[in-house]
């Protein structure tokens with residue numbers, strides 16, 4: 001089972017109306033990931049696979065009206081909710097693009113808005129995006145070298161937590177069927193491909209052990 005973008009778009013179409021309610025238990029760790037970015041007023045932030053835009057509010061609180069949030073997703077159903085969220089809150093400094101991570105291009109937005117490329121990158125529950133080297137190539141080519149990164153999502157319990165990891169991981173595998181199309185790839189360490197492009201990588205595990213935040217900085221390539 002590899003990444004399947006068509007299935008992902010269809011699954012999120014079915015989930016859209018109840019997505020925020022269904023994912024309310026991860027609100028805390030999503031906010032912890034944004035906090036870990038230590039955002040500064042005026043910064044440009046990338047929210048990769050923003051979904052319904054749950055993370056918009058804490059990001060906007062960090063960057064203020066002088067900052068810029070660049071957000072994209074391939075699900076128009078989730079983005080409709082994200083756009084309403086931004087409109088209701090009156091945030092003009094958010095650019096929301098409908099595109100696949102492998103192809104999204106926000107250089108025009110950056111030019112048009114006269115802002116710097118993103119210096120802080122949020123990957124919140126985007127397992128499929130993080131398993132796509134093409135997506136990572138495309139996204140990281142458009143951001144500041146050395147940008148700060150925060151990653152959060154579900155990881156399987158480590159095998160060393162045997163025997164309880166067996167039923168727990170079976171539960172996680174089953175309950176994520178409609179959120180992740182590539183559960184067979186790196187579900188135990190979803191961050192590995194992105195972390196290979198980062199320095200100062202740190203893993204913070206949150207209760208009940210399948211929630212985590214990974215932080216670090218993009219490597220400066222020579």
Ligand SMILES: C[S@@+](CC[C@H](N)C(=O)[O-])C[C@H]1O[C@@H](n2cnc3c(N)ncnc32)[C@H](O)[C@@H]1O
Nearest residue numbers: 049050051073074075100101124125126128129
């Ligand atoms: C579990 S949701 C997370 C949404 C949001 N970041 C959050 O924290 O609630 C995963 C998101 O990744 C998006 N996604 C998955 N693969 C993608 C791709 N290749 N390109 C763009 N978006 C993608 C889905 O449409 C979905 O909105």
